[in-house]
Amino acid sequence: MRSIIRFIIKNHFTILFVLIELISLLFVINYNSYQRSVFLSSSNHVTGGLYESYSNSTEYLMLKQINNELAQENAYLRSRLPESFKASRDYFNLVFDSLSQQEYVYRAAKVINNSTNKRFNYLTLNKGRNHGLEAEMGVISSKGVVGIVKNISDNYSTVISILNTRLKISAKLKSSGYFGALEWNGGNYQFAHLREIPRHAKVNVGDLIVTSGYSSIFPSDILIGHVEEVTLNQGESFYDIKVKLSVDYKNLSYVEVIGHPLKEEQLELEQETEND
Amino acid sequence: MINLLPRYIFNFFFLTLIQVLVLNNIQFSGFVNPYLYVLFIITLPFETPGWLLLVLAFASGFSIDIFSNTLGMHASATVLMAFFRPTILRAFAPRDDYQPGTIPTMAYYGPSWFLRYALILVFIHHLSLFFIEVFSITHFFSTLWRVLASSVFTMILIFLSQLFGRSKTKGR
CATH class of the missing domain: 2.40.10.350 (Rod shape-determining protein MreC, domain 2)
Known part of the structure; x- marks a missing residue:
């Protein structure tokens, strides 16, 4: 017993190294499940807050206001387009009822952190659960598809961009x-x-x-x-x-998040069919 | 020894912020990225005990990880680098050993000693970081090229930052 303790004390540097290195590698390998714990990702309140204030301070004061309004308006107009409504007014359904309800809802959000130079690139948006966002929502910009919402906290969300080998x-x-x-x-x-x-x-x-x-x-x-x-x-x-x-990932500033209120229904139906 | 503490605490936060807010956004010909934050581990005092070295390396790597969504990658690379530091310091020791009260910076031991010492540590760090990131050896040579290019970039930044430090220590 004593010799074991002596061995550990003598080689504590190497043993500690192996221990810490194993912990780190465990993090790397379990990356995905750890990602889910929003605490440690950049949708975390602290890191998200830092990124947001940094992005705010680098933006021109007026430009920000105008951009924001334009993005909001765009999102509103897009959700009024005919394509956003379910085309199900068949001959027996001429009455305006709940079936012709809106299918897609667009919400504007600002990109507060972005990367293009890694193999797994993520974006952080300044909106979260409090603004009606959910995981698995699509994200587009005025030029095209950007990615899919991955993690979400009360006020921030992270997005897997197309520039991510996992998507x-x-x-x-x-x-x-x-x-x-x-x-x-x-x-x-x-x-x-x-x-x-x-x-x-x-x-x-x-x-x-x-x-x-x-x-x-x-x-x-x-x-x-x-x-x-x-x-x-x-x-x-x-x-x-x-x-x-079509999207230039280097200068993304405002994006739109697509909500799909009928998604649950669609998935449920598809699940049911697969189980049969 | 104890009066160095505030300086290192400042170094830690300063280098982390610079890395996260500035350097992570730099893109030089595609995907070459400098990682200046390792300078914190490189310049720790000679007398730093081994366990503290490893713990600090883990802490600094992990804080970079949290900001860049790469959980564990930077931490493991930095810990590996810290593990090799005592060995490399012993191998590079001058004939009359390191003077007490000095730290491993360019101001004390000159550019040629410092750059050789830093280059080996930076190379170890980048090598392990980029290969853990790719997690396969299929793209061996393209990854190796990234390691070399990024190491050179990091070394240039370390050299420049040491030039700053030099005038500061002379004034003291």
Whole structure:
């Protein structure tokens, strides 16, 4: 026993190192579950507050006010567009009732932290649960799709951006309607890759890529980018399409968060069908 | 020894803030990123006990992690770097050993000694950080290139910051 204690005291530096290093690596590996504890992410009140006051102090005073109003107004107008309403006024449903209720709601939020230079990029927004945001909501800007809300606290939320190798988005070719999965593979922040488009589809450089609307997160036909380069390897049945993203992640300031009040209903129904 | 305490507390917060608010936003030709906050561990006094070194390394790496959503990555890289520090200090010791009352900065031991010492630690840190971040060896050479480029960038910043420190210590 005594010799064990003597051994520990003698090698305490190495033992402590191994211990701390293991704890750190455990953090890295359990990253996702730890992320969920909002405390340690940048939607935390302290870090979020710091980022917000920093971003506020770097912004021109007047510009901020005007931008904010414009973004609010945009969100309001967008939620008045015909596309935001459920198109279900069939011949037997001419009466205006609860079925023709609004399908998507847009809320403006400000980006207070942003990165483009890592493999897993996240954004922080200045709105949270108190403003009606929820996890898994889609985030777009005036130019196109930005990402999906991941963690949420009372006043802040973090967003997985498309520039995150952990995120895949269902996307389709606007012209032909073939759909596949859009993902980013690290590297340049202006380009992502669209896969799973079958080789019999016609793909031209310059074709628009939009959201498919098959997930309950984004409405359909929201711009993602355009085709930059098409490659079809010998013997493969799917294209590898390089997509130039329409959003410039370097200068995001205001975004809109898409709420989908009927999402629960859709998911429930899909779940039920799968279980049968 | 005890009068160094406020200086290191200031260093800790200052370097963390600079890293989080300024350097994390720098992008030089794609994804080269300097990590100046390791300077805190590099310049700790020679007499710092081993356990304190590791705990401080963990604390500084972890605070960077919380701000950049990379839980554990910076902490493990910084702790690894701190683990190698005593060995490297012993290997680089001058013939008459380190003078009592001095700290490992350029002001005391000159640019050639300091830059060699710092470069090895920075390289260890960046190597482990970037490989943990990628978590595979499939992109070995592109990752290695990032490690080298970022190390050079960090070393330039460390050199510049030491030039500042130099005039300060002379005035004292």
